[in-house]
Amino acid sequence: MGNKKLITIAMSLFLASSALAGCSGGNNSKNSGAPASDAPASSEEAVSTEPVTFTYYNFQSRGKDVMASETTIGKKLQEQTGVDFKLEYLVGEADTKAGVMIASGDYPDLIAPEDQIDKLMDAEAFIPLDELIEEHGPNIKRVYGPYFDKFRHTDGKMYILPYSANQGYIGDPNISQGAFWMQRSVLKEFGYPQLKTLDEYFDLIRQYKAKYPQVDGKDTIGFAVFAPADTFYNVQNAAMHLAGFPNDGGVTIDLETHEAKVVAGTDNIQKPWIKKLSEINAEGLFDAESFVMNKDQFMAKVTSGRLLGYFAYNWQIGEATNNLKAADIDEKRYAPLPIVYSADIKDQYVDPPAFVNNRGVGISVDAKDPVRLIKYIDNLLQEENQILVQWGEKDVTYSVDENGRYFLNEEQQKNRDDTNFKLSYGFQYFEYGWPRYGSNSLLTDGNSYGVGNQPEVAAAGFTEGDKTLLEAFGATTFSDYFSDPDDRPWYPAWSINLGQGTPEQIFSQKSDDLQKKYLPKMILESPSSFDALWNEYMGEFNKLDKATYEATMTQKVQDRIAGKW
Secondary structure, three states, rough: OOOHHHHHHHHHHHOOOOOOOOOOOOOOOOOOOOOOOOOOOOOOOOOOOOOOEEEEEEOOOOOEEEEEEHHHHHHHHHHOEEEEEEEEEEOOOHHHHHHHHHOOOOOOEEEHHHHHHHHHHOOOOOOHHHHHHHOOOOHHHHHHHHHHHHHHOOOOOOOEEEOOOOOOOOOOOOOOOEEEEEHHHHHHHHHOOOOHHHHHHHHHHHHHHHHHHEEOOEOOEEEOOOOHHHHHHHHHHHHHHOOOOOOOOEEEEOOOOEEEOOOOOOOOOHHHHHHHHHHHHOOEEEEEHHHOOOOHHHHHHHHHHOOOEEEHHHHHHHHHHHHHHHHHOOOHHHEEEEEEEEOOOOOOOOOOOOOOOOOEEEEEOOOOOOOHHHHHHHHHOOOOHHHHHOOEEEEEOOOEEEOOOOOOOOOHHHHHHHHHHHHHOOOOOOHHOOEEOOOEEEEOOEEEOOHHHHHHHHHOOOOOOHHHHHHHHOOHHHHHHOOOOOOOOOOOHHHHOOOOHHHHHHHHHHHHHHHHHHHHHHOOOHHHHHHHHHHHHHHHOOOOOHHHHHHHHHHHHHHHHHOOO
């Protein structure tokens, strides 16, 4: 089983940076599309290359703080522009960091605010970008022009450049978003059954754990959810996926009426999921540390060989599974499964095409030189630099065949799976967190913008274990055995801005607080207490103004369908 390798990999994750493997803003539909037809623009004015250093702060924990020029990509961009960045990432609580920034009035030059966007907008932390883009942003206009009206503020101005805007479209051969994941040794043990329902999923884990109660002298862990306070949405979102909905945040939206309904407190969506976790916890199948372990601890369990199944989004913990792949421990890697409550439900784990308008990068009111910053971003959006931040350098980090198709040779693929390489080269810092093409975009020559979406890369990256599993499932890629996404022109609803201090925002916050208080109790205490706790939870929940929230979300969804973002 390669147990020494497993221990080594698990220990290395405690030392590795807590960098995210991907992002949630990409689109993962399998629908095809045409490549972007517009040629990359270039500014006619001379761009100064006078050396200058700016500060950049990202409210995600993507990696250690570093000078951009210490990475290969950052150094090349510095050579083009003269601009270097002190890159800083979140440590601790996002709310606390945003509060300190606002209270002090001291802001970095560039800020990627993540879920602190409303607070920072209300504090007037950003400058409008309209005139800067008009005068200095030909590539910004090329990439984002069709989307401008989707991310204007209520005053009609643009303050944040979203992380991505699709240029053409290609589907994802893998599952980079959410799924119920199962260790492949479990599937192999029972002949690769194609599981569909939650009961089937847990029954297989139950059987395997009974047969193999320990790994390396430690108890086998049946199932976990990666749900500490900052990713508690994992335990919340799983319920909507089980009911056949994609990740629209805290609501489900009817495909015909477009009505938004809150997931929390529902007898048919949230309750059966939480009750099931209570039942498996009583059996000893649930990891009670799900709500308290940090990312490194969770990934150490993923790579230990002890954890049989979990729910999480692949971009959250991809580096752990990449390490298992790099170490050639295939049977301990995980397969994504489209698990739902009952066999008659159509799964919707694969995202439909989306545009996320409330995540991105803004220039702060304290920025030393906004013109220089917007020129840097514009230069970044030249297609040659978009290739650099995703693919790197030809014949170094990727190769090109005689037909002009991009691929990775064995060494290049190995580097792609190496977190330390991604950090030192700069992929970890620049492939996400900056204005860019959407993950499912096509380059003008027809190659995929996202490396993982390139068919040649996906096929070459499949191990013998991958091929065996896919053959057993009658599929050629992992997304093949998931359902195609239904059309949702508003998607994702979680990107709808509600505004700080509004009744809707207050409802959302109080609802989250109640769920964080009660759901772990219902799961971890005796099943005999479940009904009483659920009733207590609902008693508190019913005091909230759910009706106003649902009415507002319904209206905003319908506005988006009508083209009013």
